[in-house]
Amino acid sequence: MTVQDIRSFNRFYTNVIGALDYGRHLYAPYTLTESRVLYELAHAPRTDAADLRTQLHLDAGYLSRILNKFEEDGLVERGPSKTDPRRRRISLTERGREAAALLDERARETVGAMLDTVRAEDRPRLAEALRTVRTLLGEGRAPRPEDVVLRDPVPGDLGWIVQRNAALYAAEYGFNLEYEGLVARIVAEYAEDHDPHLERTWIAELDGRPVGCVMVVRDDVPGAARLRLLLVEPDARGLGIGDRLVGAVVAFAREAGYREVVLWTNDILAAARRIYQRHGFVLVGEKPHRSFGQDLVGQDWRLDLLATPE
Template sequence: MTVQDIRAFNRFYTNVIGALDYSRHLYAPFTLTESRVLYELAHSPRTDAADLRTELSLDAGYLSRILNKFEEDGLIERTASRRDPRRRRVTLTVRGRETAALLAERADESVGALLATVPAAERPRLAEAMRTVRDLLSEGRPPRREDVLLREPGPGDLGWIVQRNAALYTAEYGWNADYEGLVARIVADFAEDHDPHLERVWIAELDGRPVGCVMCVRDEAPATARLRLLLVEPDARGLGIGDRLVTAVVDFAREVGYRDLVLWTNDILSSARHIYQRHGFVLLAEKPHRSFGKDLVGQDWRLDLHGTRE
């Protein structure tokens, strides 16, 4: 393969997906770069300008002009981070989220129309070819935090949550099939009956595969949400995925009006417990119990969403 081969493929592919025409229809009235910034903000609930600059390899002045435009148009808000006052936290407004959702819908429709031209029997081959290109060009490069995408679940992802919870907790803690049954019931309840305005699932994706998940569902107590099924694959740990997933739940719960966020865990899950503590969760109670084939100590944690804010 030569440089010219790759350049020829690039010209072909950008023409097929209409990349050179995006600014005139798909992402109008935004440029492709502006649309990408909106996308990153929509999928990273707690982001600052420095993070965006690093993730997108953008010139600081160029990014500043984009953010100024977004702020003037009422798409974003910029506030000082409580963790580091030198940094400016960037979040989408309601209008900004609606705009990002519209652009995502247009992109999905465009890709769906392109995929419709490929016979169903050939689509697995196309997907495998795309994975091969991605794998070969990223070979030898360790994964980075900015490579991780938080997204809504797609077909099969809820089943993946059940399968990976069962497999990981068996491998790491020796839990039996009772835990798989519990996870299956939680996921089934969400799939069959949930309010999309008040309940949500996030999937963390790295290199095209799911590597983490978390759920936010309504609790029995009034104005209370429950965080459930936080999981990060072993080979994806160390990238801050667990923290990002919990951040997504906290921000969502606060945004839609919950007063409290609660969770139940076990004391042996020390890594997850440390994440909860960093976000301000307070331990309410502990109780020994026999579950999943093991003697465990269950813990109830609570976060006051009005009393803690980044």
């Protein structure tokens, strides 16, 4: 049950943060809240008091007093805001910047000490996990199409294609090991021998994580390119990734001088079908078969590149 997971993580992480400040020397001579204000000011040097209040969720009176203290200590200067005379423009003085830098340095050291307890080979996994938590929990500005990049595969990506194809179709449609074997064979043949001018694979990457793929290879029929292994992760669907992948294949096939693009798929894959249709593919044949432990209806689709100029 995930609610339990989160709650126990909350308890855990509260301890982590508490342990960082063990002995309360971290923020001295300021309080945690004062430090947060200082941090905010240092990273957005010209802010109004109202901005601080909303960003740090502070009580107006409390903040006012904190700024009083900072002003007495010569850390900030208060001036009128240009846009609205009710507001006060707060800016750090040189001393204020120094104080912020000192706190920053202390925090960096403390966190660094904690990070030293993590084995170097584990750190990338940690960074990845932190990013995942952040993007999924609220900070999740929903990913936008322009965050997705198409790139060539690097070592391991072909394995990723096998893994995700097998795991996803097993979960969604109950495909068995036979399917994983088929995908593995396709990528094996591609890896062992392919002509980069005529055959290619793309990985769609979102925030550094692969979320989609497609492959195009020469078909047995001369002049025909075959599109294979189109896949988009469920949590990355709706961003037009499938469209871009198929678009890349079609453009590449045209460029490489193919006369047509063909592909084989199954009727249960409705979302993929719509993508193919949008790119001008037409259904040229259907045939039931039993594969991957399921009764399926295979479909052959075809895009005539000569009939549909760019």
